[in-house]
Amino acid sequence: SNSGSYNLDYTFTPNAAPNDAEPNDTYDTGELLENGKTATGHLGYLYFGADTRDKEDWYKIVVPEKQNGTARFIVTCKDGLEINYIELYALTGGEIKQRNMTTVYNKPKGDTLTVSDLASGTYYVKLIHSSNSGSYNLDYTFTPNAAP
Secondary structure (H helix, E strand, C coil): CCCCCCCCCCCCCCCCCCCCCCCCCCHHHCEECCCCCEEEEEECCEECCCCEECCEEEEEEEECCCCCEEEEEEEEECCCCEEEEEEEEEEECCEEEEEEEEECCCCCCCEEEEEEEECCEEEEEEEEEEECCEEEEEEEEEEECCCC
16 A cells, blocks of 8 residues: 555575586486585475476486495585485386485484495485475495405
8 A cells, every 4th residue: 555665675695506417306317426526416496487396316326346335425405405315226127226214304414324235236316305495515435345
């Protein structure tokens, strides 16, 4: 009601961390995560015009042939993002099956998933959005077992 004037100010602040390559919402679209590297990404954002929210990101890892060892994944949330889980999957007989998982929710600095019985092969890591939107870092290291 009434009449008058107003001022409208607009500010856009981009995330400091770069986004992950999209689409990566299924195991077969995730990009390769190399040993000793850190992936950055965003979760929780609404895609304009698609009315869908980015709720999960997938990555692929390859444990070299004839190696067994320990894989460690460390996820760190930023910008208010909350992630529910880090999950590890294997492709077995043409079917994707969950192997290991850890809960990240309510741990503002993130959490670590350690898998100490990983054999050579291809695996998939899934990050599942919980709430808010923001960026994350996903660190991956694989340490081969010492030779007997």
